[in-house]
Amino acid sequence: MTASTATAAGGYAFAYLDDQTKRMIRRAILKAIAIPGHQVPFAARDMPMPYGWGTGGIQVTAAILGPADVLKVIDQGADDTTNAVSIRKFFKTTANVAVTTRTTEATVIQTRHRIPETPLGPGQILVYQVPIPEPLRFLEPRETETRVMHALADYGLMHVKLYEDIATHGRIAKTYAYPVKVEGRYVMDPSPTPKFDNPKMHLSPALQLFGAGREKRIYALPPFTHVVSLDFEDHPFEPTRFDAPCALCGATGVYLDEVVTDDAGGRMFVCSDTDHCETRRAEGHHGTEWAGEATEATA
Amino acid sequence: MYVAVKGGEAAIDNAHAWLADRRRGDRAVAEIAPDQIREQLTLAVDRVMNEGSLYDRDLAALAIKQSRGDLIEAAFLVRAYRTTLPRFGATEPLDTGAMAVARRISATYKDLPGGQILGPTFDYTHRLIDFALAADGEPPRAPTAPADAAAMPRVTDLLAGEGLLEADSPYDPEAPVGDLTREPVTYPAARDLRLQQLARGDEGFLLALAYSSQRGFGSTHPFAGEIRMGEVELEFDCADLGFAVPLGSITVTECQMVNQFAGSADAAPAFTRGYGLAFGHAERKVMAMALVDRALRTQELGGEVVAPVQDQEFVLSHADNIQATGFVEHLKLPHYVDFQAELGLVRKLRAEWTARREARDAAADTLADREAAE
Numbered sequence: 001m002t003a004s005t006a007t008a009a010g011g012y013a014f015a016y017l018d019d020q021t022k023r024m025i026r027r028a029i030l031k032a033i034a035i036p037g038h039q040v041p042f043a044a045r046d047m048p049m050p051y052g053w054g055t056g057g058i059q060v061t062a063a064i065l066g067p068a069d070v071l072k073v074i075d076q077g078a079d080d081t082t083n084a085v086s087i088r089k090f091f092k093t094t095a096n097v098a099v100t101t102r103t104t105e106a107t108v109i110q111t112r113h114r115i116p117e118t119p120l121g122p123g124q125i126l127v128y129q130v131p132i133p134e135p136l137r138f139l140e141p142r143e144t145e146t147r148v149m150h151a152l153a154d155y156g157l158m159h160v161k162l163y164e165d166i167a168t169h170g171r172i173a174k175t176y177a178y179p180v181k182v183e184g185r186y187v188m189d190p191s192p193t194p195k196f197d198n199p200k201m202h203l204s205p206a207l208q209l210f211g212a213g214r215e216k217r218i219y220a221l222p223p224f225t226h227v228v229s230l231d232f233e234d235h236p237f238e239p240t241r242f243d244a245p246c247a248l249c250g251a252t253g254v255y256l257d258e259v260v261t262d263d264a265g266g267r268m269f270v271c272s273d274t275d276h277c278e279t280r281r282a283e284g285h286h287g288t289e290w291a292g293e294a295t296e297a298t299a
Numbered sequence: 300m301y302v303a304v305k306g307g308e309a310a311i312d313n314a315h316a317w318l319a320d321r322r323r324g325d326r327a328v329a330e331i332a333p334d335q336i337r338e339q340l341t342l343a344v345d346r347v348m349n350e351g352s353l354y355d356r357d358l359a360a361l362a363i364k365q366s367r368g369d370l371i372e373a374a375f376l377v378r379a380y381r382t383t384l385p386r387f388g389a390t391e392p393l394d395t396g397a398m399a400v401a402r403r404i405s406a407t408y409k410d411l412p413g414g415q416i417l418g419p420t421f422d423y424t425h426r427l428i429d430f431a432l433a434a435d436g437e438p439p440r441a442p443t444a445p446a447d448a449a450a451m452p453r454v455t456d457l458l459a460g461e462g463l464l465e466a467d468s469p470y471d472p473e474a475p476v477g478d479l480t481r482e483p484v485t486y487p488a489a490r491d492l493r494l495q496q497l498a499r500g501d502e503g504f505l506l507a508l509a510y511s512s513q514r515g516f517g518s519t520h521p522f523a524g525e526i527r528m529g530e531v532e533l534e535f536d537c538a539d540l541g542f543a544v545p546l547g548s549i550t551v552t553e554c555q556m557v558n559q560f561a562g563s564a565d566a567a568p569a570f571t572r573g574y575g576l577a578f579g580h581a582e583r584k585v586m587a588m589a590l591v592d593r594a595l596r597t598q599e600l601g602g603e604v605v606a607p608v609q610d611q612e613f614v615l616s617h618a619d620n621i622q623a624t625g626f627v628e629h630l631k632l633p634h635y636v637d638f639q640a641e642l643g644l645v646r647k648l649r650a651e652w653t654a655r656r657e658a659r660d661a662a663a664d665t666l667a668d669r670e671a672a673e
Contacts, residue, residue, distance in 0.1 A: 012383060016383075018383070018385075021382075041483040043482055045480075046375075046378035046381065046382050046621065048379040050375070050624065050629065051621060051622045051624075051625030051629075052625040052626035052628070053629050055625075076633050076635055076636045080308075081633055082307045082633075083633075084307070085307035085311060089308070112632075113637060131626070141612075142612055143486060143612060144486045144487075144612065169648060170651065175637070175640030175641050175643065175644045176637040176640045194636055194637060194640040195640065196640070214622045214625065214626055216484075240643060255636070258642065272636055272639075
């Protein structure tokens with residue numbers, strides 16, 4: 001009996017999916033890695049969580065997880081958002097793997113909408129939950145058409161859309177799910193991560209896997225893949241910038257959440273990546289709204 | 300001082316406890332048992348088996364109880380359970396001509412071999428709330444009669460015998476059975492996969508599509524050739540034994556729609572078919588399915604695809620209510636990271652707009668001052 005056939009709690013297979021299903025998903029993953037940025041169809045299963053809530057990422061994670069893995073799950077950059085808690089609990093129950101909130105300790109990180117601020121290293125795998133894998137979907141709703149466009153590398157429609165943005169708004173008005181070109185070939189949807197995170201995908205030493213359950217697609221970026229955000233010479237790609245540092249840890253150059261503190265226009269900006277923020281505070285950094293350990297203990 | 304929103308785990312546990320408590324309702328009222336649901340809410344059970352894609356009355360009844368009567372949620376529970384079941388193979392095709400019929404009607408003939416059998420139907424009931432059902436008391440048993448031994452051939456077989464109806468596609472026992480739960484759909488999808496998706500599809504969605512075709516968005520000019528409901532025997536072709544083994548019988552409803560004829564230089568004019576089949580007693584479902592099936596054949600029958608109901612990608616990719624409800628309801632999940640990105644952009648665009656407006660107003664003022672001075 002291999003590790004993956006060992007049953008976990010409740011009489012279900014290790015990490016819920018049976019071996020045949022895992023094999024099918026692994027084949028799709030391998031093909032996706034072999035053709036970076038290309039969407040590989042796979043026979044996604046009905047999972048015990050709703051479609052649109054991470055079933056694609058969950059199936060990818062279930063297929064790659066081994067008993068020795070350390071799993072981290074984030075949603076909006078945070079480990080303690082309800083859906084991240086729910087998914088982490090699912091794998092804790094069905095696969096009995098070690099879980100962590102520390103980016104550096106994790107071997108597999110499942111994410112929705114963010115890439116951790118701490119740079120990922122070799123051997124780590126980032127699994128994205130993807131709602132709509134097709135970057136051309138909102139320009140052309142038909143799969144039959146978009147498949148042909150990818151096959152011919154015919155991305156004129158996308159460039160026209162970006163150009164129209166500039167004509168209307170003076171800039172490319174896409175702030176998340178900002179399309180990228182992979183290895184100069186496929187245009188890919190980075191999932192609805194803010195465009196702030198796009199540069200982190202480029203030449204990342206980690207393996208990046210994307211799972212879309214409802215749409216039944218898997219795609220991948222092998223380590224050290226060229227990932228370039230689409231732009232124009234006179235309108236180069238500009239990642240989102242924030243004016244102030246994190247109010248808790250004082251970090252700059254990180255993605256911030258706006259927290260409304262009262263009903264009189266009061267707001268503060270704090271790290272979206274909770275692990276990054278906590279680690280910095282533990283190291284002694286602090287921002288304007290957090291003075292140090294003692295304050296938190298009495299809060 | 301900002302306190303991070305923590306405690307997702309405790310919140311989830313408490314929410315589940317509250318849900319279970321609400322499910323139980325007023326504890327002064329007797330708790331409902333799954334077998335009561337199975338026996339007395341049979342049509343709900345049938346719907347959950349269809350959309351859950353699994354014939355198991357007990358499991359569907361339990362799922363209805365667990366979901367507090369939310370039938371899409373119940374079908375979802377059944378689907379997730381279905382994922383964990385091993386597969387042994389496929390049964391032999393059902394012979395619905397050999398059905399032990401409980402109901403059989405045809406709208407195309409006044410009378411026909413085997414006769415018209417109304418069976419247990421809401422048709423012709425007056426929809427008056429029956430307050431007697433709120434009181435105790437058993438209804439009288441329905442009268443019975445010996446089953447008619449006469450064969451009850453399908454209406455479509457009678458029509459096809461005369462060549463008036465297009466022939467069914469020939470059955471090839473060696474051909475693989477398409478299964479869109481094992482292979483992702485690619486378009487155009489063959490009819491077996493289309494029918495599979497329609498059989499799993501949301502009854503309300505199919506109903507609305509079928510209705511749209513009746514109102515002129517892709518009309519098929521249908522007649523209800525036959526609707527029959529009853530028990531059919533299942534046989535499983537066991538490779539190890541080399542012969543088919545009976546597994547028992549299931550209740551199904553079948554609808555054969557007979558639609559406006561097609562013909563060409565090569566084929567004589569003949570009526571065309573639309574087909575619907577569902578678990579249990581599900582007439583609305585199979586009639587809608589048959590109309591949609593026929594509409595999806597528009598292209599193969601030489602018609603032009605102009606309406607949503609005729610459009611494979613539109614119909615097949617949106618028929619699954621488990622997928623639909625998940626994606627619609629996922630908007631409940633936090634999206635604040637993306638919203639933040641949009642907020643930043645809108646603020647920037649508004650600031651630019653205001654700056655432009657002020658510059659324009661200032662220019663207009665200067666012009667006005669100058670004109671006034673001249």
